[in-house]
Amino acid sequence: MSSSEYYTLTVFSCSSARRRRRVCNELILLLPTSTMAGELFPTTTLVPPASSTSSSTSSTSSTQQYQRQNLNNNNTSAARGCCNWQGLYPTLRERNSVMFNNEMMADVHFVVGPTGGTQRVPGHKYVLAVGSSVFHAMFYGELAEDQEEIRIPDVEPFVSPIDLCPDTVLATLYAAKKYIVPHLARACVNFLETSLSAKNACVLLSQSCLFEEPDLTQRCWEVIDAQAELALRSEGFCDIDTQTLESILRRETLNAKEMVVLEAALNWAEAECQRQDLSQTIENKRLVLGKAVYLIRIPTMALEDFANGAAQSGVLTLNETNDIFLWYTAANKPELLFCTKPRKGLAPQRCHRFQSCAYRSNQWRYRGRCDSIQFAVDKRVFIAGFGLYGSSCGSAEYSAKIELKRQGVPMAQRIIKFFSDGSSSTFPVWFEHPVQIEPDTFYTASVVLDGNELSYFGQEGMTEVQCGKVTFQFQCSSDSTNGTGVQGGQIPELIFYA
Structure with missing residues (x-):
């Protein structure tokens, strides 16, 4: 065909x-x-006589419109009358x-x-x-x-x-x-x-396994790994089945604090009690969690988080609580059913867009002006933060407001302080949560730095950079008022997960 x-x-x-x-x-x-x-x-x-063409055309048009209406309205008796x-x-x-x-x-x-x-x-x-x-x-x-x-x-x-x-x-x-x-x-x-996000990734993971769609499953895991805390706190997480819950809690590359994992599991247990028409007691929550509770790596929490959180949540038995306290403090540690190794999480990647850096007297000061650059990627990534240049005059502290926008609409921003040691190395500043970036769309990365010292700046900028399997493209931003552009300036690195 x-x-x-x-x-x-x-x-x-x-x-x-x-x-x-x-x-x-x-x-x-x-x-x-x-x-x-x-x-x-x-x-x-039949072709009508020429003398009656006008009236026949009008009549034919009305008849055809009526017949079409009958057909469209499923008027079969009238339609049969139309030969x-x-x-x-x-x-x-x-x-x-x-x-x-x-x-x-x-x-x-x-x-x-x-x-x-x-x-x-x-x-x-x-x-x-x-x-x-x-x-x-x-x-x-x-x-x-x-x-x-x-x-x-x-x-x-x-x-x-x-x-x-x-x-x-x-x-x-x-x-x-x-x-x-x-x-x-x-x-x-x-x-x-294309519509995957942290809000629906857990539900879609469950469905992709049901529908046997391995490519979709892999895309879901990419989102859940990179934006784990957002995914765990989403409403959709509470709707997943037990098998999917265990898969997520078992995940080695989950980028989340273990306290957030515990809170998410308890929220899921509360929803599961409702689905099973059980009263929402802590005993029933532990009951519906079953063996999944041991997939939460409670011993990897900070002692303070465990003492003020997990130990007082009621989800652990007295023996489990006592053994974990001993595991934290005793030289002779007891055996635990919980995993004691921290999750590996995801290793961040860095896209460096300059081939060299420099510093000059009386250049690249910060007076609250914006350094900005636009970028696009050819596959979905998650921007975790920026790498910035620090002081060229010895150690110094900067206040930084970082922002990520799509078509002028802010997607994430954060005000943070960072300390530079006077070297030409870049210093990472992080968003609270990684930001999902879709392919073939330009985004604007901006930073407003406030500090008294001069800083290093990038030179010999590249319009296209290959980082592993991801290609980044850069272009100048109209938001930039402090001199940053494709060829030189600040924001030398984009820190991302892929």
Whole structure:
């Protein structure tokens, strides 16, 4: 098939056993656009006399409009009275679209929805079979049943056309998988990958495992690892299943303080008690957590955090609390069921955009003016902070306001102090949480430094830098009022996770 078009033929919304999930389906039919016999040999129509052309044209237009309305409104009795309704639509695509959800020529019906709330939906076996191998087997396979009505009690109808959005995409993916429509499933996965964030990464991780989408699973892990604390504190984290919870708590590369991990686990346990209709006592929280509690690396907390947090949370037994205290303080440490090795987390990468640095007398002072540069990447990364130049006149302290913007809209900012030792090395300043950066979009990195000493500055700047598998591009920013640009200045490094 050299040329083709996709047509939306039928839409369903399906219910599933997964919690809080609506499911819908959009079947896509691949039809050829090459010329058909009906277009080569159209139905013969009478040509009106020339004298009556004007009135006939007006009458014909009104009639066609009326006939189109009948077809679109599923008025089959009126449509049958139209001997050549096909002539009302010039292309095969339009004629096929008229059949969508239309009783005309329907040879199967779906009774959709639970008892007491059903809806009868017309369908066309050939169209459905071409769009889905499941329907092909149902209607034309060896075990096909010649049923005019098919009951689907576990789904509910979805009336309007589907526009992929966060509220419908998981449901659409579920149905695309169920009815084996790979093109639609791929579109759903692409949508999910581009809309991934710390807020939904945990839920999508759970769903990606259910739908067996390894690429999506990997993208979810990238977000969860880099923005672990945001992901753990998200509402979506409380909605995941036990297996996904254990996978996250077991994760070696999780970039999070262990106290945040414990708080997230307790929040999940509270939600799980609600789902199981259990009272939210600390005993029940420990019950629903089960062995997952031992995946929290409590002994790696600072002693103060343990004493003021985990030890008083009630989730640990008295024996566990006592043993962990001994593990902190005693020379002869007891054996623990908890892992005592800190998580490795993610190693930050640095994109250095200058080939050399320098300092000159009376140059690169800071009087509260902005140093700024724009950058773009070719794959998703997470900016954790900037590397900045420090004093060229010995040790000094600076106050820095760092900011990251997309199209003029602030995404993250932080005011922080850093100490430089007088060397030409860069000094890292960090955002509170890593910031997700999407590919092929320019972002603005800015810093306002306040200090009395002159600093080093970069020279021989590069417009493009390759860092591992990520390519960074740089361009000048109109926000820069202190001299920083592509060729020289401040913000020599972008610190990121990828």
